[in-house]
Amino acid sequence: MPGTGYRVVVPYHDHLNCGDSSGNTNTRVCSHTLPFFLDLQLSYGFHPSVDLIVDLRFAVQMDPVPGNGHEFALAPGVRYWLDQGVALKFYATGQLIYDYVHYLEVAKSDFAIRNAEGLMYDAIKNVGFFFQVGWTMGFLRWFRMEFDAGLGVQIRFP
16 A cells, blocks of 8 residues: 655654754654555454454655654554445554664654554455555654555455
8 A cells, every 4th residue: 555644753852853844953843744655464354344464564755854764664453344244344453563764863663553544445356445544653762643544455365
């Protein structure tokens, strides 16, 4: 799933460059666009309404925070289908995230929680098209909130 979004960062220490879109390195709260990313998701439906999922997120664009930053994130979790037996259905996810970016001034690894809601249309039995919006909250390197959206295709094997 390709996507992008918006990020707000609140550093725990003063004078950290958190990549504010204004270019000001002394701001207390930073905001900027989320780098364009590609998500690859593996899932296993162990119940008609619940899937176990693992997302792999690869940032295509460089992160605006100084460093050598292309995000890589691993996000295991669950997806709950609200309307399983219909062609047009809603879902919600709950995930724990481990993300890695090589930043200069803060920890390279972070842990976060994520929730995404989506709408999927099954064109045929094994192929669905979906739109998804989500939010992420991270806590370790700094407090961050990310809001993202993307479009995708799901291919299912029997």
